[in-house]
Amino acid sequence: MARDFALTTKNESETIDLGLKIASSLKSGDVIALYGDLGSGKTRLAKGICLGLDVKQMVNSPTFIIVNEYNSAKFHNIYHFDLYRLKSEDEILAMGFEDYMKNRGIVLIEWPEHAERLLPEGTIKIHISHSVENENERWIRVEGIAL
Amino acid sequence: MSTITFAIESSCDETSAAVLRNGAVISNIVSSQYFHKEYGGIVPELASRAHIQVIDEIVTRAFKDAGIDKDEVSLMAASQGPGLIGSLLVGYNYAKGFALSRDIPFMGIDHIESHLFSCFIGQEEINFPFIALVVSGGHTILFLVESYLSYKILGNTHDDAAGEAFDKVAKMLGLEYPGGPLIDKLASTGNPQFHKFPKSIIKGSPYDFSFSGIKTSVLYFLKNNYPVDKTNLPLNDIAASFQSAVTGSLIDKTIRAAKDHNIKTIAVSGGVSANSGLRNGFLKYEKEGYSIYFPEKIYSTDNAAMIGYNAYLKFKASVGNAAINNVNPLLSSAYARFKYQQ
Numbered sequence: 001m002a003r004d005f006a007l008t009t010k011n012e013s014e015t016i017d018l019g020l021k022i023a024s025s026l027k028s029g030d031v032i033a034l035y036g037d038l039g040s041g042k043t044r045l046a047k048g049i050c051l052g053l054d055v056k057q058m059v060n061s062p063t064f065i066i067v068n069e070y071n072s073a074k075f076h077n078i079y080h081f082d083l084y085r086l087k088s089e090d091e092i093l094a095m096g097f098e099d100y101m102k103n104r105g106i107v108l109i110e111w112p113e114h115a116e117r118l119l120p121e122g123t124i125k126i127h128i129s130h131s132v133e134n135e136n137e138r139w140i141r142v143e144g145i146a147l
Numbered sequence: 148m149s150t151i152t153f154a155i156e157s158s159c160d161e162t163s164a165a166v167l168r169n170g171a172v173i174s175n176i177v178s179s180q181y182f183h184k185e186y187g188g189i190v191p192e193l194a195s196r197a198h199i200q201v202i203d204e205i206v207t208r209a210f211k212d213a214g215i216d217k218d219e220v221s222l223m224a225a226s227q228g229p230g231l232i233g234s235l236l237v238g239y240n241y242a243k244g245f246a247l248s249r250d251i252p253f254m255g256i257d258h259i260e261s262h263l264f265s266c267f268i269g270q271e272e273i274n275f276p277f278i279a280l281v282v283s284g285g286h287t288i289l290f291l292v293e294s295y296l297s298y299k300i301l302g303n304t305h306d307d308a309a310g311e312a313f314d315k316v317a318k319m320l321g322l323e324y325p326g327g328p329l330i331d332k333l334a335s336t337g338n339p340q341f342h343k344f345p346k347s348i349i350k351g352s353p354y355d356f357s358f359s360g361i362k363t364s365v366l367y368f369l370k371n372n373y374p375v376d377k378t379n380l381p382l383n384d385i386a387a388s389f390q391s392a393v394t395g396s397l398i399d400k401t402i403r404a405a406k407d408h409n410i411k412t413i414a415v416s417g418g419v420s421a422n423s424g425l426r427n428g429f430l431k432y433e434k435e436g437y438s439i440y441f442p443e444k445i446y447s448t449d450n451a452a453m454i455g456y457n458a459y460l461k462f463k464a465s466v467g468n469a470a471i472n473n474v475n476p477l478l479s480s481a482y483a484r485f486k487y488q489q
Binding site: 044047061064065130 | 159229230231232233234283284285286303304305306307308310311314315318319359362363364366367
């Protein structure tokens with residue numbers, strides 16, 4: 001399968017399933033950038049990926065706290081970022097973003113737009129969009145990983 | 148002899164320092180409020196790098212306000228986690244240095260736990276057990292609190308924190324950040340029956356929360372009903388309907404937990420505890436014999452007074468660990484496994 005592909009998920013549980021599949025293809029040190037509007041399902045997909053990585057902790061939105069850390073039997077540390085509140089590269093650098101990128105765990109980033117130039121080469125980029133007609137449907141484009 | 152506690156909080160955006168005499172707060176300085184007042188300037192939204200720039204001044208001001216000399220401090224406390232590691236380290240290491248150089252006991256304190264005790268600041272004793280709802284921009288957790296060191300997490304959010312849902316819906320409505328207080332204000336003159344936004348129910352987890360569904364439902368409501376022109380949005384009615392769905396879910400699950408555990412004392416803390424819809428909704432249950440506690444508004448958002456109060460209670464009860472160790476950004480989850488007996 002190509003390293004770039006797109007699909008539609010019909011509901012939240014299909015989004016979780018996609019996360020499980022993505023997780024099974026990840027390797028140590030991978031960075032996954034999750035793009036999408038408010039309410040598009042970035043946290044939902046992150047939840048699916050973490051489920052696939054055997055994370056036992058509650059995976060929820062890190063918007064306020066900026067980064068959640070989880071333990072995974074497979075990859076040791078998972079860092080789940082949400083850069084929604086950070087408006088400049090300066091602020092992102094000031095919170096030690098680059099140090100997190102160098103670790104050998106897995107990094108998930110919601111709202112990566114403001115960190116675009118700081119993302120390491122080989123970052124897996126996932127774009128999620130709302131369906132126009134159906135509240136539950138999502139159009140998801142994945143770049144940089146084959147399932 | 149009285150205990151003078153000096154406390155520092157720096158787990159996320161705020162740098163804060165407080166001085167307490169026994170259970171009473173004698174000063175509590177919070178960076179955003181302090182700098183806003185002093186300089187009238189704009190405070191960066193995320194102040195983690197700012198912690199190191201402002202901590203000395205915040206501390207100096209806390210002692211000055213308290214009229215206490217630094218050498219009178221008999222207990223040092225600092226927020227240990229959960230939080231942003233870079234932010235936590237600034238306050239925690241400052242506090243460690245302060246304690247080491249004066250040879251006084253030091254306590255690393257759980258930030259979330261401090262929120263749930265914040266309802267009782269000023270009291271010398273707390274009556275256990277009680278049900279605690281900690282609800283803020285970053286957390287929505289329901290606890291059964293049995294003693295200073297024994298908790299059980301009954302419920303948590305599966306996605307967004309309640310305060311986050313407020314801020315994000317405010318953004319959809321074109322309101323400024325942070326939008327929570329603005330929604331509360333608009334809701335006070337709106338019709339909560341205007342539109343029925345869904346209250347989430349999570350199968351098999353009666354005490355767990357979910358707010359991303361409500362958020363998405365507001366988004367589609369706006370898309371479907373006001374696709375182009377947003378100038379005539381019935382802001383008050385939407386705010387009231389949304390607020391009623393969120394607070395309804397928080398109140399229903401908390402009351403259910405209290406009933407199931409046969410507990411009549413409920414403590415609601417965190418930034419969202421200042422929401423008037425939530426307060427009024429909870430207070431209705433006083434008629435049914437429940438005692439509902441809220442923190443004073445200054446202690447609802449992140450502050451050092453609650454850290455100091457929590458440390459003092461444990462120090463006095465001779466529980467907890469007065470030792471120098473390190474920050475733990477995973478604290479709440481580690482506690483969930485070992486301490487909260489989940």
